[in-house]
Amino acid sequence: MLKKPLLLEHKLDLSILIVFISIFLLFIIGNPAVFSRFDIYYSFMSTIPFTAILAMSVTLIVVLGMMDLSFPSVLAFASWIFGTVFTVTGSMPLAVISSLAVGTLAGYLNSVLVVRIGVPSLVATIGSMFFWRGAVNVVARGKGISLVAAQDTFLYKLFVGRLGGMIPAQFLWMVAVAVFFWVLLKRHRYGAHLLFVGDNEQSAEMMGINVKKVKTIAFMQLGAFSAFAGILSTLEVTYFWPSQGQAYLMAALAAVFIGGTSVFGGMGTIFGTFMGALIIGSLEAGIISIGLSGFWIQFIYGLIIMASVSVYATLLRKQG
Amino acid sequence: MTDKDKTPKTTTPAAEYDKLLEMRGIYKSFGHVHVLKGIDFHVNKEEIVALVGDNGAGKSTLIKTITGVHKPNKGDIFFKGKKITIHSVSQSRSLGIETVYQERALADQQSMWRNIFAGREITNRFGIIDVKTQRKETERLLRESMGFTSKAITVDSQVVFLSGGEKQGIAIGRALFFNADLIILDEPTMGLSLSETKKVLDFTRKIKEHGKSAIFISHNFYHIYPAADRFVILDRGKIAGNVKKTDISQEELVLKMENLAKTGIFE
Numbered sequence: 001m002l003k004k005p006l007l008l009e010h011k012l013d014l015s016i017l018i019v020f021i022s023i024f025l026l027f028i029i030g031n032p033a034v035f036s037r038f039d040i041y042y043s044f045m046s047t048i049p050f051t052a053i054l055a056m057s058v059t060l061i062v063v064l065g066m067m068d069l070s071f072p073s074v075l076a077f078a079s080w081i082f083g084t085v086f087t088v089t090g091s092m093p094l095a096v097i098s099s100l101a102v103g104t105l106a107g108y109l110n111s112v113l114v115v116r117i118g119v120p121s122l123v124a125t126i127g128s129m130f131f132w133r134g135a136v137n138v139v140a141r142g143k144g145i146s147l148v149a150a151q152d153t154f155l156y157k158l159f160v161g162r163l164g165g166m167i168p169a170q171f172l173w174m175v176a177v178a179v180f181f182w183v184l185l186k187r188h189r190y191g192a193h194l195l196f197v198g199d200n201e202q203s204a205e206m207m208g209i210n211v212k213k214v215k216t217i218a219f220m221q222l223g224a225f226s227a228f229a230g231i232l233s234t235l236e237v238t239y240f241w242p243s244q245g246q247a248y249l250m251a252a253l254a255a256v257f258i259g260g261t262s263v264f265g266g267m268g269t270i271f272g273t274f275m276g277a278l279i280i281g282s283l284e285a286g287i288i289s290i291g292l293s294g295f296w297i298q299f300i301y302g303l304i305i306m307a308s309v310s311v312y313a314t315l316l317r318k319q320g
Numbered sequence: 321m322t323d324k325d326k327t328p329k330t331t332t333p334a335a336e337y338d339k340l341l342e343m344r345g346i347y348k349s350f351g352h353v354h355v356l357k358g359i360d361f362h363v364n365k366e367e368i369v370a371l372v373g374d375n376g377a378g379k380s381t382l383i384k385t386i387t388g389v390h391k392p393n394k395g396d397i398f399f400k401g402k403k404i405t406i407h408s409v410s411q412s413r414s415l416g417i418e419t420v421y422q423e424r425a426l427a428d429q430q431s432m433w434r435n436i437f438a439g440r441e442i443t444n445r446f447g448i449i450d451v452k453t454q455r456k457e458t459e460r461l462l463r464e465s466m467g468f469t470s471k472a473i474t475v476d477s478q479v480v481f482l483s484g485g486e487k488q489g490i491a492i493g494r495a496l497f498f499n500a501d502l503i504i505l506d507e508p509t510m511g512l513s514l515s516e517t518k519k520v521l522d523f524t525r526k527i528k529e530h531g532k533s534a535i536f537i538s539h540n541f542y543h544i545y546p547a548a549d550r551f552v553i554l555d556r557g558k559i560a561g562n563v564k565k566t567d568i569s570q571e572e573l574v575l576k577m578e579n580l581a582k583t584g585i586f587e
Contacts, residue, residue: 207439
């Protein structure tokens with residue numbers, strides 16, 4: 001029996017896992033007092049899910065060999081819709097549904113620009129990034145919305161409640177979303193089509209795959225999950241603010257590329273993105289707690305991103 | 321796409337037609353440019369027809385009328401004895417006509433088992449792929465149908481590791497697996513080395529072994545000569561010659577082709 005060679009994908013997943021473990025070992029050694037207690041992990045579980053959900057959703061766009069820069073702005077606009085509908089109607093389900101609908105619609109608008117009109121995705125979403133952020137500024141007039149009243153609703157507990165007083169619900173949502181995306185990309189027909197279109201669009205068309213539909217769905221799901229992440233983050237702090245989401249743009253994209261998904265399309269790893277989001281999300285607290293000043297944070301971000309993408313590029317080159 | 325397309329059909333029952341594909345009096349023009357001027361062309365069962373002609377002779381236009389890309393202005397097309405009108409590529413595929421293009425056949429980074437079932441995944445009703453069956457069928461196709469023996473090529477191999485000839489083989493195997501009755505090979509040996517060309521010809525013979533037919537398009541008939549049963553020579557939109565290999569030697573064919581290039585007459 002021939003020894004089964006380790007596939008590139010598994011090599012990528014293995015390397016990100018090693019990076020993740022090494023970083024946490026470093027933290028634990030650097031400050032055992034903080035990293036041996038539950039509090040820091042509780043804090044990670046409550047803050048990381050927003051970035052992680054966005055990062056996994058945008059992974060599908062990257063698998064297509066495309067880019068989307070507009071999702072933080074879509075998140076903000078959908079959050080404003082969420083806050084406003086809840087404030088006006090007092091109905092949480094209605095607020096959630098309208099927010100998700102608006103997010104999906106914003107994603108569809110991106111797909112119209114990219115798929116129907118033919119604007120390159122990077123360019124199109126620079127436009128929609130400003131458009132939706134601008135729309136938030138116009139409608140919110142720079143003001144936030146307090147959502148303290150939402151704390152009494154069932155959906156608040158479902159989305160950001162604390163399971164057993166310890167586990168933030170959004171952490172469980174993040175895990176569920178991760179399982180969903182893994183199955184979608186690796187085991188579902190849509191994921192197979194996504195990979196094929198990202199790999200060789202002409203060939204996909206020849207094989208009878210509806211390329212336009214595949215791309216349209218990819219943008220729409222990102223719109224929907226942006227709204228979802230917006231709802232979660234708004235509820236977590238029970239407050240909407242107009243610059244919401246801006247910090248997620250680079251963090252989410254960094255998570256995707258640290259995770260090993262190729263910018264050229266045709267391959268992607270949800271596991272990698274998930275790990276990437278955990279790394280990105282824990283670095284800040286980790287760096288501070290091992291005693292470095294806050295000035296080091298971006299420097300170390302950059303270091304880890306450059307190192308990981310170099311490892312992936314090397315792996316890719318060696319297999320070719 | 322209907323469910324029928326996704327799962328491999330069982331072998332076609334003994335047919336009552338004598339020509340798999342028959343085209344009569346096909347005309348096609350684009351504006352004032354008359355590309356096909358009354359083409360009569362047919363493919364028999366279990367036959368490999370070489371379609372030879374210079375660039376601009378009308379080879380690809382003729383093929384595109386078979387695959388549903390172009391609609392002829394005039395003329396009739398019969399497939400398996402029935403008169404048909406082909407509106408689209410997907411319709412011609414569901415009839416059993418499949419084209420294998422060299423560069424467009426496969427996606428490089430995807431594994432073999434994903435490539436074979438691209439666009440025709442075996443799924444349950446929730447769209448979840450039956451990976452086990454797809455892998456098993458891919459293994460069977462590689463080893464039994466196409467005769468791949470190399471241990472370096474597995475169901476998990478990425479296509480990028482294959483040679484040009486092997487890629488063609490996989491694409492041909494895929495067409496056979498989904499029971500294409502007529503496989504159109506568009507310049508399958510272009511840019512390939514001699515040994516790779518030989519591989520493609522071996523794969524082409526497999527088509528006949530499976531009881532199917534093929535149209536092999538090339539402007540280099542040295543490449544096709546060993547595998548073809550019949551040569552159809554296209555020249556400026558008309559059929560200039562139609563000879564069985566049993567009736568002509570390679571040398572005679574070369575002489576006649578040279579004559580065609582000089583005088584416009586194939587003899």
